[in-house]
Amino acid sequence: MKSCLKKLLLCGVLAGSAFVLPTTIFAEANAEELEGTMIELEEGRNHTETIENAQQYIEEHLSDSFSGLYIDREEKQTGVVILMFTESVAEEHRQALKAFAEQPKEIEIREVDYTEDQLIEKQTKIDEDGFEYDDFTIYHTGVDIITGKVVVGIDPLNEKNVQFLHDKYGDELVDVVEGQKATTLETTAMDAEMNDSMETTDKSAQEEQERNFFQKMIEAIKGWFS
Template sequence: MKSWLKKVMLFGLIAGSAFVLPTTIFAEANAEELEGTMIELEEGMNHNEIIEDAQQYIEEHLSDSFAGLYVDREEKQTGVIVLMFTESIADEHRQALEGFAKQPEDIEIREVDYTEEQLIEKQREIDQDGFEYDDFSIYYTGVDIIDGKVEVGIDPLNEENIQFLQDKYGEELIDVVEGEQATTLEMTTMDAEMESQQLEDKVVTTQQEQDDERNFFQKIIDTLKGWFS
C-alpha cells in the first residue's frame, strides 16, 4: 500500500478514535458534574449548612430548652426550618438564629410542651410494656415531632381502648389511632425465576457491551500493526 494512502487512513482512524474517546470522557465528566449539582441542590433543599450553624449556636446558648427541629415543606417547596423550644427564647437568640438563613422566613421558632427526647422516652415506655392487651393489640408506635405526641396504632379502635391508653400513659402525650397488622407477600417460585433471569440477562448484556468496546479498539491496534509490520 502506498505510504500516502497509509497516512490518510491512519489519520482517519486516529481522528475517529479521537472523536469516540472525548465523547465518552465528556459524557462521564457531564455525569460527574450533574451528580455534584444534584448533591448541592439536595443539601440546599435540606438546609444542611443552616441547620449545622443553628445547632451549634443552640448547643452553646439554648441547650436546656431545645426540643428538636424539622423541615416543614407544606407551605414552601424549599422548606422552612422549624426550631422548637419548651420555653420562649430571648429576642437576641431569635435574631441570631434567623441570621443563619438567607431570609428570616426560612426559619420558624416554635414553643412546644415536650422535647423530642421526652417523646422518645414515652414511646420506649409503651413498647416495653408490651403490645398485647386483653381487649386490643398495639401494632405500632411512633414519635410525631410535629404535633408533639406519640402515635399509637391499635386494633380494634374504640372509645374504651383509647381511654385505657390515655389513662395509662397520659392524654396529652399520646394520640391513639387505628392500626393494622403488617403483612408480607411471599415471592412465588415463578417470581424468583423471572428475577433471576432478568439479572442474568443484565449481566450478559453488560459483558457483551464491554467485549464490543474492547474489540473495536483491538481492531484499530491490529490494523495499525499490520500496516507497519
C-alpha cells in the same frame, strides 16, 4: 453571534424542563462552576449550612430547652427549617438563629410542650408494658416530633380502648390511632418485594435520564469555552 445563538437555544431547552437554572450561569460559568452550582442548589434545598450553624448555636446557648428540628415543605417546596423549644426563646437568640438563613422566613421558631427525649421515654414505657391487652392489641408505636405526640396504633380502635390508654399514659402525650396487623403470607411478601424492585428500577431509570441530560448540558457548555 453563533455562540450567543447556542446559549439562547440551550436556555430555551432548560426553561421547558422541570429544573430551571438562572441564565447568568450559562453566560458566565464554566463546566466546573456549573457542577458546583448544582450541588449548592441541592444543599440549599436541604438548608444544610443553615441547620449546621443553628445547631452549633443552640448547643452553645439553648441546649436545655431545645426539643428538635425538621424541614417543613408543606407550604414551600424549598422548605422552612422548624426549630422547636420547650421554653420561650429570647429575642436576641431568635434574631441570631434567623441570621443563619439567607432569608429570615426560612427559619421558624416554635414553642412545644415536650422534648423529643421525653417523647421517646414515653414510647419506651409503652413498649416495655407489652402489646397484648384483654380488649385490644398494640401493633406499633412511634414518636411524631411535629405534633409532639407518641403515636400508638391499636386494633380494634374504639372509644373504650382509646380512653384506657389515655388513662394509663395520659392524653397530652399519646395519640391513639388504628393499627393494622402485619401479614406473614409469603405471597404478600413476594408481591411487596416485586413492587419495591419495580419502583426502584423506575426511579433508577429516571435518575439516569436526569444525569444524562445534565451531562450533555455540561458538555455543551464546555464547548463554549474550548
